[in-house]
Amino acid sequence: MTDFDLSTIRNIGIMAHIDAGKTTTTERMLYYTGFLHKMGEVHDGNTFTDWMEQERERGITITSATVTCYWKRHQINIIDTPGHVDFTAEVERSLRILDGAIGIFCGVGGVEPQSETVWHQADRYKIPRLAFINKLDRVGSDFDHVVEMIQDRLTRYALPVQLPIGKEEKFLGIIDLISMQAYYYDQNTLGFTFRTESIPEDLLGQAEQARELLIECVSEFNDELLSLYIEGDEIPEELIRIAIRKGTIDNLFVPVLCGSSLKNIGVQLLIDAIISFLPSPLDMGSVTGYEKVTHEEIKVFPDPSEKFAALAFKVQIDKFVGKLIYIRVYSGSIKKGESFWNHTNDKRERVARILQMHSNKKNDIEELHAGDIGALVGPKFTITGDTITSPDLPLLLSKMNFPDAVISIAIEPKTKADLEVLTEALTRFEEEDPTFHVHQDSDTGQTLLSGMGELHLEIIIDRLMREFNVKPNVGKPQVAYKETITTTAVMEEQFVREVNGKGNFAGVKLRITPLRENQLRDEKRNLFENLIDSSIIPEEFWTAIEESVINALNDGPLINSTVERVKVSLIGGMFNPVESTEAAFRIATSMCVGKALREANPAIMEPIMLLTVITHEDFVGDVISDINSKRGKIDIIRIQNEHLQEIVAEVPMSELFGYATRVRSISQGRVVYTLEFKKYEIVPLAVQLNILKRIRGY
Ligand code: GDP
Numbered sequence: 001m002t003d004f005d006l007s008t009i010r011n012i013g014i015m016a017h018i019d020a021g022k023t024t025t026t027e028r029m030l031y032y033t034g035f036l037h038k039m040g041e042v043h044d045g046n047t048f049t050d051w052m053e054q055e056r057e058r059g060i061t062i063t064s065a066t067v068t069c070y071w072k073r074h075q076i077n078i079i080d081t082p083g084h085v086d087f088t089a090e091v092e093r094s095l096r097i098l099d100g101a102i103g104i105f106c107g108v109g110g111v112e113p114q115s116e117t118v119w120h121q122a123d124r125y126k127i128p129r130l131a132f133i134n135k136l137d138r139v140g141s142d143f144d145h146v147v148e149m150i151q152d153r154l155t156r157y158a159l160p161v162q163l164p165i166g167k168e169e170k171f172l173g174i175i176d177l178i179s180m181q182a183y184y185y186d187q188n189t190l191g192f193t194f195r196t197e198s199i200p201e202d203l204l205g206q207a208e209q210a211r212e213l214l215i216e217c218v219s220e221f222n223d224e225l226l227s228l229y230i231e232g233d234e235i236p237e238e239l240i241r242i243a244i245r246k247g248t249i250d251n252l253f254v255p256v257l258c259g260s261s262l263k264n265i266g267v268q269l270l271i272d273a274i275i276s277f278l279p280s281p282l283d284m285g286s287v288t289g290y291e292k293v294t295h296e297e298i299k300v301f302p303d304p305s306e307k308f309a310a311l312a313f314k315v316q317i318d319k320f321v322g323k324l325i326y327i328r329v330y331s332g333s334i335k336k337g338e339s340f341w342n343h344t345n346d347k348r349e350r351v352a353r354i355l356q357m358h359s360n361k362k363n364d365i366e367e368l369h370a371g372d373i374g375a376l377v378g379p380k381f382t383i384t385g386d387t388i389t390s391p392d393l394p395l396l397l398s399k400m401n402f403p404d405a406v407i408s409i410a411i412e413p414k415t416k417a418d419l420e421v422l423t424e425a426l427t428r429f430e431e432e433d434p435t436f437h438v439h440q441d442s443d444t445g446q447t448l449l450s451g452m453g454e455l456h457l458e459i460i461i462d463r464l465m466r467e468f469n470v471k472p473n474v475g476k477p478q479v480a481y482k483e484t485i486t487t488t489a490v491m492e493e494q495f496v497r498e499v500n501g502k503g504n505f506a507g508v509k510l511r512i513t514p515l516r517e518n519q520l521r522d523e524k525r526n527l528f529e530n531l532i533d534s535s536i537i538p539e540e541f542w543t544a545i546e547e548s549v550i551n552a553l554n555d556g557p558l559i560n561s562t563v564e565r566v567k568v569s570l571i572g573g574m575f576n577p578v579e580s581t582e583a584a585f586r587i588a589t590s591m592c593v594g595k596a597l598r599e600a601n602p603a604i605m606e607p608i609m610l611l612t613v614i615t616h617e618d619f620v621g622d623v624i625s626d627i628n629s630k631r632g633k634i635d636i637i638r639i640q641n642e643h644l645q646e647i648v649a650e651v652p653m654s655e656l657f658g659y660a661t662r663v664r665s666i667s668q669g670r671v672v673y674t675l676e677f678k679k680y681e682i683v684p685l686a687v688q689l690n691i692l693k694r695i696r697g698y
Helices: 022-032 053-058 085-097 113-124 143-154 201-221 223-231 237-249 267-277 416-432 454-468 539-552 582-599 617-629 659-666 685-696
Strands: 009-016 066-071 074-080 100-106 129-134 158-160 162-165 173-176 181-185 194-197 254-258 287-291 297-300 309-318 322-331 333-335 339-342 347-350 353-358 361-365 367-369 373-377 387-389 407-412 437-440 447-451 482-485 489-499 502-514 527-530 566-574 602-616 633-639 644-652 671-682
Touching: 009 022, 009 085, 009 113, 009 267, 022 066, 022 074, 022 100, 022 129, 022 267, 066 267, 066 373, 074 267, 085 113, 085 309, 100 113, 100 143, 100 267, 113 143, 113 602, 113 671, 129 143, 129 267, 143 158, 143 254, 158 201, 162 201, 162 254, 201 223, 201 237, 223 237, 237 254, 237 267, 254 267, 309 416, 322 367, 407 454, 416 437, 416 447, 416 454, 447 454, 482 502, 489 566, 489 582, 502 539, 502 582, 527 539, 539 566, 539 582, 602 617, 602 659, 602 685, 617 633, 617 644, 617 659, 659 671
Parallel strands: 009 074, 009 100, 066 353, 100 129, 129 254, 158 254, 527 566
Antiparallel strands: 066 074, 162 173, 173 181, 181 194, 287 297, 309 322, 309 387, 322 373, 333 367, 339 347, 339 387, 353 361, 353 373, 407 447, 437 447, 482 602, 489 502, 502 566, 602 644, 602 671, 633 644
């Protein structure tokens, strides 16, 4: 393509609480941009983006499908972010590669817990955003209240650029505060056509006031606008748009829009706003990575003529095509048939095909340019989070941040034939999903699956049955415990043994100290320091000792789980120039770490979740006493709207199995809640004794 213009690309995500209308809105966008011919409805179970079977049944969007559509000579790549916290990895993955996002809020529910979580995740990545207040046709919807909630809980920089005309069943259209026109959508064409009129008399005063506020606020972002505003002169519409765009891209302003996707009101204006206010890859500028060996910073620019650099942000196994690797290209371009270098695993791979995804439909294309998003077919070894580049650009973009798995279940195949299929299927799932892990329990020989929550693992089991036709026996979900120490210990250990008439000797002295979580940086779980010099133990053995320390910390003294928040210092040792070997140092170190851990008052740590419950005021008391009885600590209780209250608490994961059923029965079904991993914490002694009894039998 020679007329490739980066400024016409928008890579955007849609973030929302479950049920706020993300799927319906995406659906409408695809319809109006001319891509879909028949509009799908969520309640009919035939929407386009929810293409996985279980997604249809559950009515939630699990995988982040990317969809490309075109509007007014712009290309919009929509990266679908999931609404359930069990899928945070998906959210993180998509946020990493977005340039902008739309937060969709329900006109009744307002800022619900998941929208708040995802919004703050997006804050971390400084993603420019629009807010779309949906469902204004619903009984109980309240535009002004939701705007206040957004300002209160998410950002004080949010201001309406539109106002609704009417509400609930009388929600008729939208006032655009920039053009000062009223938009009405023709329901006979499912909102495809619309007409503009002057603003209804009774809303004119309110609209003028809101426009004044908007202009005052955004005049900060454009000097020309500011002087016109101060002089009280006429302000051209285009100048207001330029100022809003500048404020939005700099993360200093969030335009608030409104509508009803289901009733086909306001979606085209939302697509216009994506183009007008959200950034193109050019606006986002360079991306910083680092040189593989020297770790020096390298900047890459969104320029198709530069060297190729991209990030693999998702891997999906497609039944027909095989492995699909979704990439975001940051600079240069890649063509079908070309090779790239994967610097994360040092492999060269070839691109057989390039696909642009239209949800579950795929279009073959010839090349991907800087700023673009697409899927590669052919590479075998590239996984989520890998940096891929031209062979002569030794660049690593920073890795994505994935939370720990907090629960696990044991599964067992029913037949020998099942075992093979199961192993293949689990390997695939592990490749696709960096928060899903499979390992063998060394004591029981069982296969353990671990992930982010009950729903996450339920879906994996579900997929085993549907896609691979295996139905394993499944155990009860278990919490993924970890271990740590509570006091400092110093330990000395020697290894002396004769093997085949030859002596083996090594001696090490270690000190282990407990660390607080905030003493660890860069995702490190433990620290190692070497305080000796080569006269005590020659340098050639140091690496073996450090590796042996790291390995030994994978096997805790209490329940064989991983040990974290420990600093191990090598403070002494002994060697013999003839008999000392690397193997002897490894064994001595491993024994020494094991003994030191037992000496340092080890403790079990459990995952603590942040639980957010919204329920009717009548049930708040019961929800709180249930949380208290589950070792939970209440953080905040606040009013959501007239009758609803929000309770935020920290509760151990182990107390939360089956919470969905319990909380629904407490609140007679009038509840929404979310769970999010917060931290690992040492369990109380009585709980520790119970865990030991259960796992160890004493
Ligand atoms: P998601 O979970 O955020 O993807 O939400 P969906 O798009 O699946 O919508 C959840 C439910 O709300 C479905 O039953 C939709 O039909 C309904 N819905 C979506 N948008 C609107 C709207 O604007 N008004 C009303 N009344 N219902 C809506």
